[in-house]
Structure formats: C-alpha cells, structure tokens
Amino acid sequence: MTGSIALSVNGRRHMVEAAPETPLLYVLRDDLGLNGAKFGCGLGQCGACTVVVDGRAVLSCLLPVAALEGRAITTVEGLGTPERPGLLQQAFIAENAAQCGYCIAGMVMRAHALLDRNPDPTEAEIRAAMAGNLCRCGTHRRILAAIRRAASSRKGDRAGTPPPATGAGQGQGQGQGHGAAGATAGRVRS
Amino acid sequence: MRLGRITGILVAVAAAGAAAFAVLAWHPAIAPVAAPPPASPDVIRAGETLAALGYCASCHTAEGGRPYAGGRPIKTSFGTIYATNITPDARTGLGGWSLDAFTRAMRQGIDREGRHLYPAFPYTHYTGLTDGDVAALYAFVMSRMPVEARTPENDLPFPFSVRALMAGWNLLFFREGRFTADPNRDAIWNRGAYLAEALSHCGACHSPRNALGAEVTARAYSGGEADDWWSPALDAGSTAAPPWTEASLTRYLAGWDPEHGGAGGPMAPVVAAHGRVPRAEIAALARYVAGLAPPGQAGRAPVDRPVRVEDASLARGATIYAGACAVCHDSGGWAAGGVPYTAPSLGHRTTITGPDPRNLIHVLREGIAPASHARGPYMPAYGEMLSADQVTDLAAYLRARFSPDGPWPDLRETVHRLMPDAPVGRAGPSTTASAKEPPR
C-alpha cells in the first residue's frame, strides 16, 4: 500500500507517495531524482548508499522512509553542486579522490558525518570511521587525504586563516606540474 | 563490666579470626626466573590450541591493542577489573614467572607475588586443568612477543579493592581440584566435560551468580550474564528452537549453524577462537553441552505467526522489518539460496525467543561484523539509524511474530537504557503505515 510521507531532504520538504517500508535509497533516486546515493548491495554491507540523517551516517538502502518522517536527510547534493562544490567535495576534487567514483558519494557523506562530530580526527579514527564503506578501485589513500584536507581547511576557516595545503604523500608540493602530490616524476630523456 | 567483657571477647575472637584469615590470605612470592626453559614447538602448538579453547586473548587483549598485552576492562557488578598483560614482558607482563608461579595462578588464583586474583579470572575453572595442559599453556604464553604494557589499576570501591578479602571468598566458594572423569560416560563426553568445565569455563557466563559474584553451582547452566548481555540457558531452560543437537552445536561453535546462526556479543570471540581448533575438540564440547539439556526436548519449533496490526507499535515495527530486515531475513535462509548467514526464519534465534531482550537490542544497535577478512555473519548496525522508540517497535514486532512467549516486560526502558545515544525520531511513521499487513 502506498501512502504519503513527508520527507525533509537537503533542507527541502517533499511529499512522497511510496509504500512506507520503501528504503530511502529508492525514494531519493527514483522519486526525488537525486544521483548521489548509490545502489551497491542493498544489504547494508558496502556503504555506497550512505546519506546523513540528523547528523549521522546511515545506510539508505535499509532505512524505510516511514522511519524518517521529521528527520533531516542530507545527501551529497546537499553539500554542493558540481559547479559549486562544498568544502568536503572540493577536498575530494583536489585530491583526485575518485577512480570510478561509484563509492565516493557514500564516502563523502560518511566523512561529512565524521567531521561534524569530530572535526579533528586522527588517522586511526578516520580509518575506523570509514571501515564500513568499501572501495574496489583502491582509492582509499586519496579519500583519506581528502578527509584530512577537509579537516584542516575547516580548521583554517575557523581560525580565519587560509586552508593549509596538505601534501598527500611525503614531501610533495601542490600544483599541477610534474612531481605534484603523492607522485614524484623524474623526467628521463630517451 | 559485662559489656566490656563481651566486647573484649568479640575483639579477641575477631583478632584471632583476622590472624587466622591473615594466615589463610598470605601466600609467599615465588622467586622470578630469568627465562623459562625452551619448549618444543609441539608443546607450544598444543598450548596455542588450548589458549584458543580458553579464548584467553578475548579478555587479555584491549580494544585495538596487542594480543595478550592486557588492558581490557572487565565490567563486574562490583566495579571494573582490567585484564592483565600475559605476554612475557619482564616489567609489565609474565616475564620472570616460573611454571610454578603460573600454575599457582591458574589453579589457586594467586599471582607470582602472592596476591589474590579476582575470580573474573576463572581460576575457579582452570583449577581443573591437567599438569600437562597448564605446562603447555605456559609454554605458549611465554613464546609470545613480549609487549610492554602496564595494566591499568582496577576500579573497585572499598571493600572489594582489598584483595586479601578474596581469601574469604575462596573459603566460601572455591574448591581447588583437578577434573575427574565420569567412568559411566564415553571418552568424548569426558573430554567435552573437561574442556567445558575447566578450560572453556562455560559456566562463568552461562550459570547464574550469587550476590558475591560466585557461580551458583546448584543452578549451573541455567543462564547467566556477561557484559550486560544475557547468556542463554544450556539446560532444560533453553528456548532454542529447534533444540540444540551435538551436530548443530558443533557447527555453531566452529562459526555458524544454519538453524541457530552465529554468535554475537561476548560469545563472538569465543566462537572465533574455537573456529581455529581441531574439530574433534569442538565436537567433544558439543557432546557435553548438548547433554546438559534433557534429551528429546521436543515441542520447540520455530514460530512465525500473524501479528496484530491494530497495535500501532507492532504495525510500525512491521514496516521497519519490511524495509530494513526482510531483504536478508525473509530471503529463505542461506541453505535455501538466500542471503548468506541468514536462517530460514528468525524464529530460530534465541535473541528473539529468549526471556530477555538485551541481546536483541545489542545486536540491533551494534550489528554483527566478522573478524577482518574472515567470512562470517554480517549485520549492519542500526544504533545510528533508528531511534530508541523505533528499535522498541521493531523488537516488539519481532517478539510478537517469532516467539511463542508473550511480550518482554520493560522493553522500552531496556532499549532506552542500552541506547542512550540513539538518534531521536521526531515523529512516528505515518498512519497509513500502521494499516499495513505484516509481511508474511
């Protein structure tokens, strides 16, 4: 049976016609036309569908819409747009933190919830918080770098100073040239 | 003065008692040894198996810490005790312990320096171990990598902080002695009895404890507690449906049984450790434990019955079940091609059929995760996803649908107590939801 359910998504209120047990993921993607949350397993095992509800990362593939009335849902679309990405999204872009990118919207939302609660996490805390989200392309180190970068630019924002550039590996600079972050290139003439 | 005399006598008696008690409570230190004699790899390997059967690492390893380096807080009703570092580190671990010192600790609960250990360390069970097994455990422990890790001070209020008082406790509740086989039983049963009683110390969790924290032997295996989880009864009081058999227990203790599922909470590390020992040992344990319940305890079949949808809480629970749980738990069970590690019906689960809702709440809150990179049962954690009221609705629904017994009393209070940080649901699901038929 289908009912009318009021949902608050990215600060906007929507009336959704759906069976009350419909997992949020299908409503976000199919009814609200949002692309961020992804179907990865539908079993709560991979995190591709992660969104934030009232500040906490949740798996939208397993959360019935009926359980969400009155709660504030945030998806990756709520943090920014491709043209005007939010701070965390900018960090992911700056660190090239996506290969196929299929896991990434979930990663961004998991990281968003983490930084909200713990603005200055240690490396171990980041890894532990992200452990439930799977990435098959092996983008993990870029993602970790992006989260660290976002954490320090938030700090920078609060302190009123420009965000520090975070080197991704050891001893690399920023920028577009050869030898930038995480990879060093020696040019060999041949 | 009469009163004075009486007081005097009392004081004298008390003093004499204290003196006697002091004699009882006093134990000499055992001189440290430089290094234990080298043990053969076979003995170390045997000790490794025994340590897995005793799942020593599960207490003696802190969250994220080095194995056997101690530091894990053990919460008791008297306060918090920290498991010690049992790596052979000279300053903070068992370095310097001779086999005699180790044996005394295992069998009498007295450490090398002569101090009493608390029975959170199950010497009350280990006392039954054979000399050979104690020696093998010693050889294994001493072959670990030494880790310098100081064990935190216990957090026990007076008078429990006085270790010497354990002498009195021992006098009341502790009987030292080796395991004796029952000649009327077969060798496998006896092996299982030895493992269960002495090494695996099953009763430590599965038996009730008295006000002073001692196992009530008269009601052994009728169910107990661990870490605010309830431990199911293994005797006639078991609610397992269908009843446990040797075969199903063997599978369960090795990791997973299609009917009864896998272990959660404090039992999870036990099963994880048991999964690494030779199957024959597990089978022996299973024979003994299966025999604790009267044979042929029929009538316990899994239940799956219609739920009254007029009850708004149950209807909300039904909706949550349909959206969150059904994808796995209505998939027919692993054996039938459903989602891995699911049973044909949740009516098989003692978390739902048992007398206490705590384990179900714990599992819903924290989920189940296999050890890293191991195949094993998995369940997502709902503690960040559902509010305490929603978990209450879901638990009530599961109970109503899958247990032949009535609702749990105090369910809501228990959920709120165990989930203080749960998200707050600001409104219940819409009324349309409550008119829904529960999924069949």
Add this chain to the structure above:
Amino acid sequence: MTAPLHVSRRSLVGGGLALMVGVPFRRAALAQGITPPAVKPGLPGSLKQAPRIDAWIQIGSDGSVTVLTGKAELGQGLKTAILQVAAEELSLAPAALRLVTADSDLTPNEGYTAGSHSMQDSATAIRHAAAGARALLIAAAGRRWGIDPAGIACAGGLVTAPDGRRLTLADLVEAVEPGAEATGQVPLRDPAAHTVVGRSLPRVDIPGKVAGGAAYLQDIRAPRMVHARIVRPPRYGARLVALDTASVAGGPGVIGIHRDGDFLAVLAGREYDAVRAMRALEKAARWEGGTPLPDPRTLFESLEGYPAERTVIHQTGQGAPAGAGRSVSARYRRHYQMHGSIGPSCALAEFDGTRLTVWSHAQGMFPLRKAIAELLSLPEEKVRCIHAEGSGCYGHNGADDAAGDAALLAVAMPGRPVRVQYTREQEHLWEPYGGAMIADARAVLGADGRIADWDYAVRSPTHLTRPGGAGQLLSARLLAKPFTEPPPKALPQPEGGGDRNAIPLYDLPRARIAHDFVKAMPLRVSALRSLGAFVNVFAIESFIDELAETAGTDPVAFRLAHLSDSRGRAVIAAAAERFGWGKPVGRGRGVGFAFARYKNLAGFAAIAVEVAVAPEDGTVRLVRAVAAVDVGEIVNPHGVRDQIEGGVIQAMSWSLYESVAFDPEGLRSRDWSTYPIARFPDVPDSLDVVLLDRPGQPFLGAGEVAQGPTAGALGNAIRSATGVRLRDLPLRPGPTGGAASL
C-alpha cells in the same frame, strides 16, 4: 559537408550528445568485428583501424571541437588523459573540447577497453589525428590567404598568419579537405614545449561524481522507463521446472513477468516494486538439477586432471647442454578471484520497433553490438551500443550480461526503455571470475650464482570469454532456444592470456616456457585485470627470490644481475632507492621486492613493500610500499599515480584476502560477508609512487602494471618476516604452524 547527425535519445545522456548536431560524421570510419582489421597497418595506434582524421577529431560549423574515442571511461581517468592529448596537439584548453567515448554509431571501433591499451591505442591515434587536424586547418588557411602554410600558427581556436591576420575554426571548417586521412607523419609538438600533456590536470569527471551530477548509466532516468529485475537459477545448469506467476503478476506495480526458457525477469514501473516482485518471484520459482562444482579441497588436483593443450611459448639455449648446479623447483597456485565492482551491473535498452539502442558499461561497444544483434537476429546496423559509465570495471564482469538482458526485455516491450539492475548477489554469483591457475617453476642455479637453466609451465583456463557472439551472454544460454557458448580460446602471445608474462624479462641463457591451456571451466571465468600476468609475475618473482636466497644474494642485486633491460633496471633502482632497500626492519616485519614489465611490452613496475605479520593469528598487514613505474610518456602524473595506487591496493586485497568460496553444491561467495575484501584499516600507512617519465616515448598504459609485482613483493615480504614461503594466492600464513614458532 554532410547531413547533420541525428542522435536519438540524446536527452537521456545528459545533453552531452546534443552538441554533436551538425558535426560532420561518416560511418565509413567504422570497422566491424571484435578486433577490427587493420586497414592501414603502418599507422600508429588505432589509426590502423580508422585512419580518417574526422573519425577522431571533428570540428563543427560553429567551430566547436569534438574528440572521439572508441575506448571507454572505466574509472581509469581515460577521459581526462585523452582530452589532454588532443588539447596539446590542437593548442586548445582541454575544457574547450567535447569528448565522445565508445558509441557504436559515432566513434571508431577500438574493440575492448582492456589490457592497458587505451593510451597506447586510442590516445596515440588521437594525438596524431589532432596533429593532422591542425595541419589541415593550417593548410586551409594557407589556401585562403594564398600564403605558405609554414608560417601559420594554430592555437587557442585561432589560425594566425605571420602578418597577424586571423581566422577562427568556424571560418575554416568548410574549407578543410574532407575525408583526409592521418599519415602519422605530421610532426607532433615538441615534448619540451608541452603545456597540457605531462601536467596533473584534475580529473574532469570528479566534480560530477562527488556532487551528485548525472555521472553514471545508473543515473539515466528515461521517460516511461521500466525497471526490470532478473531471477537467476540458484546454481549453474539448474532448470526452471515450476513457476507460479499468479501471485507475483498481481503484485503492486508489476507490469509483467518475462519468461523465455530459464531466463526469468519481472518488470515494474517503479524500481522498488520490481525489487519486491523479484523477491516474490524467487520464491515462486522451483529449480532443479544443476552442474556440480569441484570439491574445493581438491580444486588444484582437479585442475591438473583436466586435459590441457600445451604450447611451448618460449625456448632458448636448448641446443647447449644444461648447466650444472643446484636444482630448485616450486609450485605456485591461485584460487578463483572475482572483480567485485562496488556497483552491480546495470543496463538500459530501448527498442523503437526497428532499432535497438543499448546503454552499457561493458568494455566493448562494438563486440557487444555484434553479440546483441546475433541474440535478437537483428542486423548489426539496427543495434547501437553506447557506453555510459558504471561502477569501476576491472575486466569482464556482469556488464555485458546485463546489456543482453536489457536488450531481450526491450524487444519484448517496444517503445519503453528497460533498465536492468542486478542485485549484489547476482553480480557475485554470475560474474566471470579470474580462473584458478597452477605455475610450476624449476631452475638450475649455477656455481657462479647465476641462473643456468629455467623451466616453467603455467596451467590455466581461458582469460577471455567476452562477447563477440551471443553465446557468451549469460541469458542467451538460458533461453528456450539457447545459444551455446563457443569453446574457450587461448589468447596468443605476445600478449597472452593465462601465459601473459609467463616469460621472464630476465636474461636466461637457457629457458623453456610452456602454457598448458585447460578448456574445462567448472566456474565461469574470463578476463580479470592483468589476466594471467598476476599469477605468472607472482610465481616468477617469488621464484627469483627463492633462487636469490639459495644463491645467498640480495634479491634486488640478484634481479639486477639478471636484467640487461635498461628501463627495467631504472625502475628497480628507483624503487630500491626510495624504499631504502637493505635497511633492517623490526621483529615481525619483513620486506619484499618484485618487478615486471607488463606483457613484456608495456609498462615497467618495480615494487618494494614492508609487511607486519601478527604472530598470534598470522594476519598480514601491508605497512609501506614504494612503486616505481615507467609507462612511457606520462600524460597526467596524478592519473598514473592513482592507477598505481589503486592497482597496489586492489592487488594487495587479492593477494592477502580473496578467494571465491564454493562447494560441490554451488558458489558460496554471494556477498561481501562471503567474499571479504580490503577495507580502510588495511590500507598501507604510506604508498609512494615514483614516476619515471619518458617524454617522446610511446604511451605504455598504467592500468595493470602494479598487479603482479604487488603479489610477488608481498609473498617475498612474508617470507622475510616469518621464514615461511607461501606459494598459494591468497597468501595466508595462518595462526598455527609457522606463526606459533615466531
């Protein structure tokens, strides 16, 4: 110049293709078949198959420039790198270019996007085509102005004469010689002057992917779209013997149930209705029979028991007598492993009554078109396959099958786009795995500490069952009138399949290398990133370490002593230096090294790792890794770094954790709880990538170079940490035995 191109359904793909209207377009550029025949064998890269410049670079009447590639974005950063190459030669900003990837109606046929070939084939073609297009524009301007083209410049979308006169590309487009072919002779821009190539241009696709843009096939929402879910047999070979459709057909939102033999699907207007109906249909279907699988405990014995075709792929020095010395031998094995893309396969198809359009994230749009045409008995021209991005692709996964399913259902429901989405379990169970393999190595180590004789045989099933024909699509084999799967084929050297990288790059005076090709496929298998190279490099690099140990020589020195290839030596030296090879590590730690040149003709990679092994349970953690790679001229350093990082982490996961679980009853790895992979806590603390750039040298491709060396280095590091030599992948020291004696 030609009729405007009409792109049907362009609205579905986010409007990108709408901009193509008015672009000159010729089908003549397109060749047919899986491996398109070379029409101009002498030309560089894929120009061999499609020599016309406008197959690759098209200039619209408005002056807009479109780049076309027959390769697809699989998450490897192809789009960005291709745009950089084209932009460099055209002296345009990458953002000024439009890009069309694999589309059987629009782009050249470049077969599959596989084997680290995209840069080698496509970027090379585009580089020359772009240079050719620049020359055409300059020539046209020269004619217009009546001056010598030599002095004319073309940059920033303007063609400028020495006297300052200027024309835009739009001014010139009509004057460009139509149908010109690339010669490969037009001089390319001097690498020293490059401003775009060699720079870490941020990936063009990431902003959309992190902010919810329509980035994936999964994001296409067509009007009147129907959601389909498939119900698969519970095991290989099971037959559908009874089906009660009544209860499901009446379910909420169900549009129809489609059954053709054992191919069973349910269609609904809303996705969640399709999900629910699929679950109900699963319960309403009764399957019987099935093909038993081998006993996993005797997997390798059964692999040895299957008949095999032996090919000796390399022989040298056989005339001379075998040298004397110590004989060493070892056997290495690999269990079945899976792709496990994070998103299960998806496809969309629409049939308008005559033409079928399929959107797929498979690796080859032209081979897929051929397979689907055969499946539906349609002429190939009536089928169009368009690549749209899906979840990361590491070889032949379920994507082609999903496209086949969508095609079958779309034809059954003309006029309505049908979207097929597999479940996680379906992807895990039905994707073709990387096959189980055995490699036997034997060598004689001479008294001089050098390898005197080398004998190696690798036994492997096929690594290619990708479509090209309908019989390779899963559902085609389930139909009432089934297609049969063609017999598996071995891929020939020099690239090879199971024998890829079976020939060491080392200097061996006497060697014999054989490939035992096994036709039996008890489990479905196909291409998994790097094919047999993963196993062969693991085996060779483990064995080299075993020999070095026997010789009492440092493993890196031993490698260098047997390698004259200068680029190989350079990556080995670079990795060893950056890693600090030779420095001692703590107890429970170990270091390992490995090297390979992918396919012996593509990229070079040397990898050094440090592992920590927990003595209590034998858990291995990769703590630190350094990879030095030479993939020819680097177009995007970050892109290469990311491919290497991803390759190392994925190969680490394969090497340490992964194997497909099964028993005679069927497959057991149905989800992530039964097929565990690496997670964040497993990721190394440091992972340095050293890039050896070779400006002016051919592109060699980076996608697969790290896989084999990572496995070899890990095995060697575990040996160094524990004293235990592990020869089976995944590498599991285990809690007892070796670990207890630590």
